[in-house]
Amino acid sequence: MRPAPQRLLEWSPVLLSRLEWKRFEDVVAAYIRVIGHQARTTRIGPDGGVDVEVLDPATGQVVMLVQCKAWDAYKVGIKPLRELFGVMAAAKITQGAFFTTGEYTQDALVFARENQLDAVDGAEFISRIRQLSAASQLRLLEAATQGDYTTPTCPGCGVKMILRTAEKGRNTGDSFWGCRNYPRCKQTFRLPKAA
Numbered sequence: 001m002r003p004a005p006q007r008l009l010e011w012s013p014v015l016l017s018r019l020e021w022k023r024f025e026d027v028v029a030a031y032i033r034v035i036g037h038q039a040r041t042t043r044i045g046p047d048g049g050v051d052v053e054v055l056d057p058a059t060g061q062v063v064m065l066v067q068c069k070a071w072d073a074y075k076v077g078i079k080p081l082r083e084l085f086g087v088m089a090a091a092k093i094t095q096g097a098f099f100t101t102g103e104y105t106q107d108a109l110v111f112a113r114e115n116q117l118d119a120v121d122g123a124e125f126i127s128r129i130r131q132l133s134a135a136s137q138l139r140l141l142e143a144a145t146q147g148d149y150t151t152p153t154c155p156g157c158g159v160k161m162i163l164r165t166a167e168k169g170r171n172t173g174d175s176f177w178g179c180r181n182y183p184r185c186k187q188t189f190r191l192p193k194a195a
C-alpha cells in the first residue's frame with residue numbers, strides 16, 4: 001500500500017514558507033477579510049507597489065495599504081518598508097501594514113515602529129491566524145492550499161511559471177523559475193531557500 005501524500009492540516013511556518021508570492025497575497029487579503037475588513041488585491045507583482053488595499057465599507061475609500069513579501073530567502077530590509085511608506089504618503093493614507101513569510105532586519109523593525117507600520121513576520125502571522133476561530137483557520141487553510149500553491153505566478157502574465165535550468169553564464173546548471181511565455185516574457189525567479 002502506498003503511503004498517502006503528506007497533507008498540511010494546520011497552519012505552520014512550513015506551510016507559510018511554501019506559499020508562492022501570489023497565493024501569499026491572496027491569503028493575506030483573505031485574513032484581512034476574516035477579521036472583518038473589506039480588502040482587494042491589486043496585482044502589481046511580487047516586488048514593489050502595494051498588494052492589498054483595505055477599504056472603508058461605508059465609503060469604499062482605501063484606508064490602509066498592505067505590502068506582502070513571500071519566500072524567506074532574505075530578511076525584509078528597510079527599503080521595501082520605506083517604499084510602502086512613500087506610497088502611503090503620496091496617497092495620503094495613514095495606515096499601512098507589511099506581511100512577510102520570513103523576518104525583518106532590525107533597521108526595518110525600527111523604521112516600522114517609528115512610522116506606525118504594522119510589520120508582521122511569518123511567526124506573528126501564524127500566531128494571529130491561530131487566534132481565529134477553528135472555522136476561520138480552516139477556511140484560510142483551504143484558500144491557501146487549494147490547487148497548486150507552490151509554483152510561482154508570473155507577475156507580468158499571471159500564469160504559473162516553469163522550472164528551468166540555466167544553460168549558460170555564471171549560474172549554468174542552476175534551476176530557476178521562468179515564464180511560460182519566454183521569450184516574449186523574460187520574468188524569472190531564483191528558487192526560494194529550501195524550507
Ligand SMILES: [Zn+2]
Pocket residue numbers: 154155156157158179180181185186187
Ligand atoms: Zn510572464
